[in-house]
Amino acid sequence: MKATRIRLLAGQSPGREWVASDAPAGARVDVGSSDNASWLVKALGVKGLHLQLYWDGNQLWVADLHNAGGVGLGGNLIRDWTALHDGSRITFGGAALQVSGPTAKELVRASSEPADVSRTSAPDESALKGIPTQVATEDTSAPHSTKLTSLSDVPNSSQDAAPTPPPIIGAGVERVSSPAREGARKSGAARFAPPPPDEELSSASGKKTGIPKRTLIMGGSLAVALLVVLLMPGADEPQSSNSDDVSSAQPPIQLEVHEPQIRPRVPVAVSPEELDDGALTPSRQAADALLAGRTWEAADRYAGLSVSEPSNSTYALVARLLERELRNRCQDDPDAHGDRCVH
Amino acid sequence: MRSLTSILLITAITLFGCEDTGPTTNYPFSFTAYADGQPLSDVQILAAGDPLGNTDSEGNLLVTLTGPEGASVPLSVRCPEGYRSPAGQRPLRLQRFTSLTQGAAENAISRRIDCPPAERNAAIILRASGMADLPITIRGREVARTDASGVAHFSMRMAPNGQIRLIIDTASRPEIRPQNPEATLRMPDRDEIFIVDQTLEVAEEPRRRRRRSRPTAGPSLPTRL
Numbered sequence: 001m002k003a004t005r006i007r008l009l010a011g012q013s014p015g016r017e018w019v020a021s022d023a024p025a026g027a028r029v030d031v032g033s034s035d036n037a038s039w040l041v042k043a044l045g046v047k048g049l050h051l052q053l054y055w056d057g058n059q060l061w062v063a064d065l066h067n068a069g070g071v072g073l074g075g076n077l078i079r080d081w082t083a084l085h086d087g088s089r090i091t092f093g094g095a096a097l098q099v100s101g102p103t104a105k106e107l108v109r110a111s112s113e114p115a116d117v118s119r120t121s122a123p124d125e126s127a128l129k130g131i132p133t134q135v136a137t138e139d140t141s142a143p144h145s146t147k148l149t150s151l152s153d154v155p156n157s158s159q160d161a162a163p164t165p166p167p168i169i170g171a172g173v174e175r176v177s178s179p180a181r182e183g184a185r186k187s188g189a190a191r192f193a194p195p196p197p198d199e200e201l202s203s204a205s206g207k208k209t210g211i212p213k214r215t216l217i218m219g220g221s222l223a224v225a226l227l228v229v230l231l232m233p234g235a236d237e238p239q240s241s242n243s244d245d246v247s248s249a250q251p252p253i254q255l256e257v258h259e260p261q262i263r264p265r266v267p268v269a270v271s272p273e274e275l276d277d278g279a280l281t282p283s284r285q286a287a288d289a290l291l292a293g294r295t296w297e298a299a300d301r302y303a304g305l306s307v308s309e310p311s312n313s314t315y316a317l318v319a320r321l322l323e324r325e326l327r328n329r330c331q332d333d334p335d336a337h338g339d340r341c342v343h
Numbered sequence: 344m345r346s347l348t349s350i351l352l353i354t355a356i357t358l359f360g361c362e363d364t365g366p367t368t369n370y371p372f373s374f375t376a377y378a379d380g381q382p383l384s385d386v387q388i389l390a391a392g393d394p395l396g397n398t399d400s401e402g403n404l405l406v407t408l409t410g411p412e413g414a415s416v417p418l419s420v421r422c423p424e425g426y427r428s429p430a431g432q433r434p435l436r437l438q439r440f441t442s443l444t445q446g447a448a449e450n451a452i453s454r455r456i457d458c459p460p461a462e463r464n465a466a467i468i469l470r471a472s473g474m475a476d477l478p479i480t481i482r483g484r485e486v487a488r489t490d491a492s493g494v495a496h497f498s499m500r501m502a503p504n505g506q507i508r509l510i511i512d513t514a515s516r517p518e519i520r521p522q523n524p525e526a527t528l529r530m531p532d533r534d535e536i537f538i539v540d541q542t543l544e545v546a547e548e549p550r551r552r553r554r555r556s557r558p559t560a561g562p563s564l565p566t567r568l
Contacts, residue, residue, distance in 0.1 A: 072491040075474035075516060077473060077475070077491060077492065091475045281491055283496055284490070284492030287470050287494045290538065291540055315496065318496070
């Protein structure tokens, strides 16, 4: 099956790629510009710990857990856990990541293989704690909701998942990585380099031996289901009478159960009203103030931006022009602006 | 014809000058140059085509002209590079006067010179419905990108009355509607803030509908279970 990997498109980092599917289920990666980040990415506007990636063994997720500087996915700001798909593009500050992974077709094909049945099954509850899954969200009555929701927002689903998120492990990938990778952890480049072929093999085999119970349960369920069908009166369809057709009967079952997981996520436009101030970048807050006609506030915000981000001369220019505008207003009608015109 | 005109002009000036106290008198003139209200240095002042001098760092130039009373002297101005030289300056008239202000430092006639900048600053603020990482292009060249909150700030210099057309390049996001929206900005003769608030929407992917039909097309086994 094609590997799920996430690649650095913009920004500076010693590591350009992380092969998530090589990591064990439950692996977490903190991405940011500080040395504490598991994946060191430097670019304008990238905060120390900017975002977190999570690999549940089957699906890659992203969240703006640290609420540091805003994380965009497909043009929308995200905060809660959001599933990533092939082609998903994450933007944070001046950096960008892109996911490349198995296509929906590949997943469907893979789900029909007995060995991969467990891979397409629902993740462990422990892995799901606090992590809203797309499956769970779309299993609710509002699969096409235009608002990003988390499990904790959905009353029925929230009972299944623990309300508190799992402990954040900055270097979860490294903690469970092989000794060979431990040695390579010192440098960021090695941290996210693809493992050597022999390690890849052992890692893959480790995965298969690590989940035989679920495979057995799933297989057993299928077998029981098939038996029930066979014993039902009128269930004399020829396809259920030989072992080859047993496997052909599995795909529709799995499709029904797991279709939401492979369904491409439809980007959702989040209106400014739906975003609270914490999710907006300072430049957006300044622009919003100006567009809303709050010129005094906008002038203050742009003046602050011109100091905090001197590399963008536009902020200083806007601050200067707003100051000119306000000076004119004060000259025209000092009383209309209260104390602000005293200055 | 030209020589005849010149002779008549010189004769007239001479006669006119002889009417008063003497053939020549000193007439002080003070020039102050500004660019958008700020004093401007290195502005060259010319009288009848001859340079009189350049303005100093405070935009000032004090000169004394000599000539017959009432004579008219053509005035021209050359602004430094990056500024527009004003055309059609009123000629200077050599006239004696007495200041009403007692003890005035300079009994000079003051003349204001304006040299507006040749280009103006445009600060462009673009808000694109929260859509991040969209390139903004002008004449096919990317000049900015929307940030994580879907806004872009950039500035450029333009000649007054110039016009630019900026495009939000949505080529990488085919699901966005409208595709590649444009905005045309016309530069006034002053620095200006342009605000572009572009509403963008995300169209649903058609694949989603196709997938929905899949269960009905499949075997009825799951339903029976």
